[in-house]
Amino acid sequence: MRLITVSDIKSITQKIGIESFMQKAIDAIKEDFARWPEFNKSPRHAIHYPQGVMELMPCSDNALYSFKFVNGHPGNTAQGRLCVAALGMLAEVKTGYPLMLSEMTLLTAIRTAATGALAAQYMARPKSCHLALIGTGAQAEFQFLATQAVLPIEKVSYFDPDTQAMHKFHKHMHHKADLQPCTSIRGAVQDADVIITATAAKTKNRLLEKDMIKKGTHILGMGGDCPGKTELSLELLEHSRIVVEYLPQSQEEGEIQNYPNANVHAEIWELVNGTKNGRENDEEITLFDSVGFAIEDFSILRMVHDLSNQLNIGQNVDITPTPIDPKDLYGTLF
Amino acid sequence: MRLITVSDIKSITQKIGIESFMQKAIDAIKEDFARWPEFNKSPRHAIHYPQGVMELMPCSDNALYSFKFVNGHPGNTAQGRLCVAALGMLAEVKTGYPLMLSEMTLLTAIRTAATGALAAQYMARPKSCHLALIGTGAQAEFQFLATQAVLPIEKVSYFDPDTQAMHKFHKHMHHKADLQPCTSIRGAVQDADVIITATAAKTKNRLLEKDMIKKGTHILGMGGDCPGKTELSLELLEHSRIVVEYLPQSQEEGEIQNYPNANVHAEIWELVNGTKNGRENDEEITLFDSVGFAIEDFSILRMVHDLSNQLNIGQNVDITPTPIDPKDLYGTLF
Numbered sequence: 001m002r003l004i005t006v007s008d009i010k011s012i013t014q015k016i017g018i019e020s021f022m023q024k025a026i027d028a029i030k031e032d033f034a035r036w037p038e039f040n041k042s043p044r045h046a047i048h049y050p051q052g053v054m055e056l057m058p059c060s061d062n063a064l065y066s067f068k069f070v071n072g073h074p075g076n077t078a079q080g081r082l083c084v085a086a087l088g089m090l091a092e093v094k095t096g097y098p099l100m101l102s103e104m105t106l107l108t109a110i111r112t113a114a115t116g117a118l119a120a121q122y123m124a125r126p127k128s129c130h131l132a133l134i135g136t137g138a139q140a141e142f143q144f145l146a147t148q149a150v151l152p153i154e155k156v157s158y159f160d161p162d163t164q165a166m167h168k169f170h171k172h173m174h175h176k177a178d179l180q181p182c183t184s185i186r187g188a189v190q191d192a193d194v195i196i197t198a199t200a201a202k203t204k205n206r207l208l209e210k211d212m213i214k215k216g217t218h219i220l221g222m223g224g225d226c227p228g229k230t231e232l233s234l235e236l237l238e239h240s241r242i243v244v245e246y247l248p249q250s251q252e253e254g255e256i257q258n259y260p261n262a263n264v265h266a267e268i269w270e271l272v273n274g275t276k277n278g279r280e281n282d283e284e285i286t287l288f289d290s291v292g293f294a295i296e297d298f299s300i301l302r303m304v305h306d307l308s309n310q311l312n313i314g315q316n317v318d319i320t321p322t323p324i325d326p327k328d329l330y331g332t333l334f
Numbered sequence: 335m336r337l338i339t340v341s342d343i344k345s346i347t348q349k350i351g352i353e354s355f356m357q358k359a360i361d362a363i364k365e366d367f368a369r370w371p372e373f374n375k376s377p378r379h380a381i382h383y384p385q386g387v388m389e390l391m392p393c394s395d396n397a398l399y400s401f402k403f404v405n406g407h408p409g410n411t412a413q414g415r416l417c418v419a420a421l422g423m424l425a426e427v428k429t430g431y432p433l434m435l436s437e438m439t440l441l442t443a444i445r446t447a448a449t450g451a452l453a454a455q456y457m458a459r460p461k462s463c464h465l466a467l468i469g470t471g472a473q474a475e476f477q478f479l480a481t482q483a484v485l486p487i488e489k490v491s492y493f494d495p496d497t498q499a500m501h502k503f504h505k506h507m508h509h510k511a512d513l514q515p516c517t518s519i520r521g522a523v524q525d526a527d528v529i530i531t532a533t534a535a536k537t538k539n540r541l542l543e544k545d546m547i548k549k550g551t552h553i554l555g556m557g558g559d560c561p562g563k564t565e566l567s568l569e570l571l572e573h574s575r576i577v578v579e580y581l582p583q584s585q586e587e588g589e590i591q592n593y594p595n596a597n598v599h600a601e602i603w604e605l606v607n608g609t610k611n612g613r614e615n616d617e618e619i620t621l622f623d624s625v626g627f628a629i630e631d632f633s634i635l636r637m638v639h640d641l642s643n644q645l646n647i648g649q650n651v652d653i654t655p656t657p658i659d660p661k662d663l664y665g666t667l668f
Contacts, residue, residue, distance in 0.1 A: 001421075003337070006652045006666065013667050040381050047374050047394055052430050054399045056390050060381055065388045067403065069423060071430025077660045085431055085654045087335075089403060089421070096386050096405025097419055101435065103653045109663055141664035165661050172664055318340045319437045320419045326411045327499050329443055330475035330506055332340065333347050 001319040004102035004304060008314045012307055022142070023149050025114035026121075028303040032295050033118070036269035038062065039295055041246065051075060059294035065091045066298040068104050072226070074200070082138070083200065084108065090301045097320055100305045104297065109142045111300040112292055115268075116220045117146035119243060119288035120194060122271040122278030124151055124218035128193035131177075133158040134185055134207055134231075135199040135223060136169035143196050143222070144173055151194065154178055159188040186212050197231045198222040204258065210235045218279075218286045224255040225291040232287075234259055240287035241265050243278065245296075254289040335653040338436035338638060342648045346641055356476070357483050359448035360455075362637040366629050367452070370603035372396065373629055375580065385409060387560075393628035399425045400632040402438050406560070408534070416472070417534065418442065424635045431654055434639045438631065443476045445634040446626055449602075450554045451480035453577060453622035454528060456605040456612030458485055458552035462527030465511075467492040468519055468541055468565075469533035469557060470503035477530050477556070478507055485528065488512055493522040520546050531565045532556040538592065544569045552613075552620045558589040559625040566621075568593055574621035575599050577612065579630075588623040 013021045032039070038061045045056040052073030059066050070086035077083055086104035091097060120128075128151045133140055136158050147153055156173070157180040160166050166181050173179060182188035189195050189212055197207050200223065208219070210233065219240065224230035237259045243266045244250035256262040266276040268288070279286050308314040321332040347355045366373070372395045379390040386407030393400050404420035411417055420438035425431060454462075462485045467474055470492050481487055490507070491514040494500050500515050507513060516522035523529050523546055531541050534557065542553065544567060553574065558564035571593045577600045578584035590596040600610040602622070613620050642648040655666040 003651065006655050010667050018667060042379065042381070045376065045379055045390065045392060047376070047392065047399065049396070049427050051428055054392075054394070054425065054427070054430055056379065056392055056401060058379060058381065058388075058390055060388070062383070065381065067390060069401065069425070069432070071425070073430045076429055079429070080660060081429055081431070082655065082657070082660050082663070087423070087432055087435070087653050091388065091403070091405070093383050093388070094385055095410055095413070095415055096388055096407045097415070098403070098421055101421070103655070105655050106663065106667070137661045138663040162661070164659075168659065168662050168665075317337065319421050321340050321416065321437070321439050323416070325498075325502065326414060326416050327471045327496070328502050329416070329440065329472035331502070333344050333352060333440065 001098045001317055002100040002305065002308055002314045003317045004100060004308055004314045006103045006106065008308065009103060009106050011313050012311060015311055019145060019149065022110060022114060022145050024303055025110050025300050026117050026146065026149060028299040029111065029114050029296055030118055030272055032299040033269040033272040044294065057294040057297060059298040060093060063093055064298070064302055065093055066301045068294065068297040070104070070108065088297055088301050090305055100301065102301060102304055107300050107304065109139055111296040112139065113142035113146035115296050116143060116196065116222060116288065116290055117150045119268055119290070120147055120218055120220060121150040123243060123286040123288055124194050125216055125282055127152065128218065129153055130155045130191055130193045132189040132192035132195045134188060134195065134197045136160040136165045137198065137200055139198045139222065140169050141172050143198055147194060148176065155180060157182050157188045157192060159185050189213065192217060194218045194220070196220045196222055199231060204228065205231045206233045207231045208236055209233045210239055213285055215283045215285065221255045221287060221289050224289065226253050227257060230255050230258055237262060237287070240285045241279070242287050242289055243268055243271065244289050245291060245293040249293065250289055250291055253291040256289055335432045335651055336434040336639070336642055336648045337651045338434060338642055338648045340437045340440065342642065343437060343440050345647050346645060349645055353479060353483065356444060356448060356479050358637055359444050359634050360452050360480065360483060362633040363445065363448050363630055364452055364606055366633040367603040367606040378628065391628040391631060393632040394427060397427055398632070398636055399427055400635045402628070402631045404438070404442065422631055422635050424639055434635065436635060436638055441634050441638065443473055445630040446473065446556070447476035447480035449630050450477060450530065450556060450622065450624055451484045453602055454481055454552055454554060455484040457577060457620040457622055458528050459550055459616055461486065462552065463488045464525055464527045465490045466523040466526035466529045468522060468529065468531045470494040470499045471532065471534055473532045473556065474503050475506050477532055481528060482510065489514060491516050491522040491526060493519050523547065526551060528552045528554070530554045530556060533565060538562065539565045540567045541565045542570055543567045544573055547619055549617045549619070555589045555621055555623050558623065560587050561591060564589050564592055571596060574619045575613065576621050576623055577602055577605065578623050579625060579627040583627065584623055584625055587625040590623055
């Protein structure tokens with residue numbers, strides 16, 4: 001089995017460039033959403049504790065099987081740790097043998113941004129050049145890079161109540177676009193073509209109201225991604241063309257959990273395979289209500305598996321015994 | 335995160351001896367079954383394919399979380415591969431961070447044997463010295479060693495339709511007991527105190543009939559462990575005191591799947607914590623209908639985690655990023 005560590009992901013992204021890595025992720029996810037009916041779509045398995053949640057997210061087609069283990073522990077940040085850490089595995093359906101185990105903390109951030117960008121490619125106006133970012137935490141740089149991969153983004157206005165987080169974003173991204181730090185959400189979004197909300201507070205927030213949003217804007221609602229955690233006002237939802245990943249999951253976890261009668265226009269795979277349009281005209285407000293789906297993990301795992309083979313990165317580890325006689329498992333101990 | 339490979343398990347078992355490793359596994363499983371109500375008991379997650387099945391088995395108490403990924407591909411043997419291969423992870427509930435990833439093909443064989451032995455400790459007559467083994471495939475040596483850890487086994491009679499598998503068993507175990515190869519199941523079991531059935535055929539078999547079994551025998555039904563796969567006759571079930579691991583799972587996967595009205599005496603944890611007796615007298619036939627349960631994986635993973643720390647075995651791998659500022663995930667790529 002191939003083992004891919006954080007250092008290995010760093011090697012791969014440095015070798016081919018983070019922009020190219022992000023583009024490949026967008027392409028891989030697009031390719032897999034286009035063949036949506038071929039996938040086994042299972043609900044995630046979660047165990048909840050007072051401190052957080054531990055989840056398993058399996059997914060497979062007829063050739064490959066993947067799962068992700070991911071936690072969510074809001075209190076970790078105060079201890080200098082990440083709230084969300086993950087690892088993922090890819091196995092061969094034919095034999096059931098594991099092919100690759102990989103870090104997935106970085107890959108989750110990247111696949112989440114790539115999925116948002118894929119939606120923006122279909123839902124934002126093609127000439128969108130002004131991005132607003134609400135929240136410049138761990139996810140922000142990835143969201144910006146992914147959006148710039150699909151739209152001609154030249155300007156980014158951004159707001160975060162944590163000024164240190166805003167400085168961090170500026171430090172990493174100032175050479176990639178015209179960056180405009182803002183002192184309020186309203187200020188950041190007022191002229192934006194595309195708005196991304198990526199905040200971490202585990203509450204029902206109302207970061208965006210309808211009167212703050214100009215016509216034709218595309219919104220990526222990232223941070224509303226588990227029960228009890230939303231970012232947008234109901235009025236805004238009512239006036240938006242809404243697209244989700246997988247309706248049964250989004251009704252539990254997405255922005256639309258507050259809006260049971262939401263008229264959801266499409267699941268993203270229907271935009272990718274051409275069944276439905278992402279946008280009808282330049283006036284409407286569009287919303288991709290993103291919560292994260294197991295196919296996205298599958299896509300980036302198979303992409304990293306291919307890249308690690310091409311670039312010869314990662315360590316091969318003996319995770320499965322290789323007895324000469326398959327009935328002689330005991331003999332492998334000596 | 336600590337990575338434990340097949341070579342590492344080999345190092346640990348060679349360092350402390352397979353018998354001592356088995357004894358520690360029995361003790362760890364016993365300790366955890368004794369505190370059964372403290373565990374989150376989840377159904378396993380399975381995806382079925384024409385070639386086999388891929389499963390995730392999660393389990394946790396308030397301090398540790400584990401899962402096992404395991405496949406079941408009967409056709410693998412013909413390709414010189416194992417039918418069942420597995421890997422497992424242990425994480426800290428407090429932070430959600432992974433502590434250890436381990437090979438679990440060998441560990442599954444060992445924990446399965448250890449669980450059977452734990453049941454035998456409570457259910458077999460204490461002076462049982464004659465073991466019969468039906469099936470001498472990949473599991474056989476482990477079953478014998480585990481049984482010998484809890485009972486004064488001096489003689490093993492065994493049968494397998496594959497004579498090569500019988501030779502393999504003899505080669506590994508001839509110095510540990512008086513071994514008696516047999517030419518039929520009936521011959522192997524006729525004088526046995528304890529019988530273990532561990533066959534691999536995915537069918538409803540009737541390896542053991544009631545008239546083959548002498549009074550007072552304890553039977554460990556190992557191989558009846560998934561829907562459609564059983565080894566014992568209904569009449570034998572009707573005349574046995576039956577103990578299972580976890581009733582809802584055993585009703586789907588165990589011998590009792592053929593016997594919906596089975597009067598199941600206990601779940602094994604009730605024997606361990608002293609609520610119920612494993613045996614009432616020296617005359618009755620007892621049956622442990624074993625299918626494998628996630629707590630057993632949890633137990634052996636925490637045991638291996640402790641041992642790997644004590645013996646300093648295994649490699650530490652960077653599976654989770656360690657940013658200086660937890661909001662600066664992007665910065666860890668450079």
